[in-house]
Amino acid sequence: MSRPDSIRFETRVEQDASRLDSLASREFELFNRSQFKQRVLQAYLNGKKAKASSSVKAGDLLCIDYLPEVQVSLEPQAMELNVIFENADVLVVNKPRGLVVHPGAGNPDGTLVNGFLHHCLHGSRLGPTQINSAQSNSDPINNPQSNSNQMKSSPGGEKSGPPGSAGDGEFRPGIVHRLDKDTSGVIILAKNSSALEHLSSQFRNRETRKQYTAIVEGVFSGPLQGDIKGYIRRRDRQRILFCHDDSQGKAAHTSYRVLDQNRETGTSLVALSPHSGRTHQLRVHMQHIGHPIAGDPLYNRKRYTHPLMLHARSLRILLPGEDTPRLFTADIPEDMIKTSEACGLNIRLAETDR
Structure with missing residues (x-):
């Protein structure tokens, strides 16, 4: 039985789907697939209880009892800000x-x-x-x-x-x-x-200029700088992840420059400049060219003891009331400095690079 505050969605499915949760998020846009477990009280196919992984056929009667999205109230909280x-x-x-x-x-x-x-x-x-x-x-x-x-x-x-x-x-x-x-x-x-x-x-x-510093897998055998262009879209099966595509999705463009590399450790230090703002863009693009970012739990299969080695190093932007853009820089975190030293990479090249 559904709760009084729940929402009931009911429809006749028009096409086959491999998973019920994927259909609910992608086709009917009820919520993100990652929210299925938290918000769905019960799903039914043709009057029988169904799971998130249940396959759906065209003509099936789908019924989902789910909770409304929680409205978050913004409350001030004491926090040390750099x-x-x-x-x-x-x-x-x-x-x-x-x-x-x-x-x-x-x-x-x-x-x-x-x-x-x-x-x-x-x-x-x-x-x-x-x-x-x-x-x-x-x-x-x-x-x-x-x-x-x-x-x-x-x-x-x-x-x-x-x-x-x-x-x-x-x-x-x-x-x-x-x-x-x-x-x-x-x-x-x-x-x-x-x-x-x-x-x-x-x-x-696209009047701002952003530059990121990253430690990535592998040594570049080709050009030490270049551009990655194409499209980024959600993966067909893992909908919370994204992938590069040559023809479908949202246009994405990233420029990269290799600042340092070490053949013994098989790692490189790179500067990344996104010219578009797609979710996970830099992480997807570096994986696409065969140099996933070190420590990336989503797009790098290699397991690390350290976290994602990606840092938004600088932002160039024009502030209100000013005539000249400012360049703001953020110090590289200590754990990234230590990781670069362990990889035999000169992180100072990123600190002085503009």
Whole structure:
């Protein structure tokens, strides 16, 4: 028997499907396939109980009792943030690996957004609406004397947030782009809707410049720099994963440069620049060319004791009210430095590379 707060979906299936959960997520878009176990109370085929793995035939009567999506309320939570730059409109931080950017299924709180809210409302030395200037660890482009939802997804995947109204100073924080949980590095957050639109438009129009540092498998026998172009789509069977495709999916483009490599350890240090913002883009592209990122639990079959070796090293973007883009850089995490040393790679080449 279904619960009073559950939703019943019932339909006559028009085509065969290898799995019931895949059909529910892909064809009917009820929820992500990964949410099936958490949200489905019971599924039925032709009046009989069915499992997620049950095959479905055209003409079958499918009935699913499932729970509505939990609405997450954003609450400020105290959190230590590694602040790179801050002013009245934006906060730029070096996100640690393991920190989820925003609340969602399985991560209702303890996210960067929760910490961002607390920082702006309670922790910032600068008030949320009265900030005029701040000391910066960023480099304005061409000025080397300087030191270096409302939310929608990261190439390692990134997508811009929705527009806000221009010209307001209301404190309304928003995520401009995202980084995967396992990816560390620079990320920029907007404090008001005017700043959100200003920054988001640059991501939409591909006017930003992002560079990642990664340790990957193998030594490059071909060119030490190049471009990976094509399309990225979900895999046919493992729907939570993505793959490169020559003709189907969403267009994706990544440039790569080899900074160092070591034949004895069979590893390379590379700089990656995504020109589009597809989910898992860098991870999929490096796997596609035969150099999966070290420590990648999804796209690298080799098992590691260390985590994903992918770091968002820098972001070039024009801030609201400024005429010259700034270049923000995030220090490489200590575990990545140690891994590079164990691999015989010179991580300093990534630190000085722009």
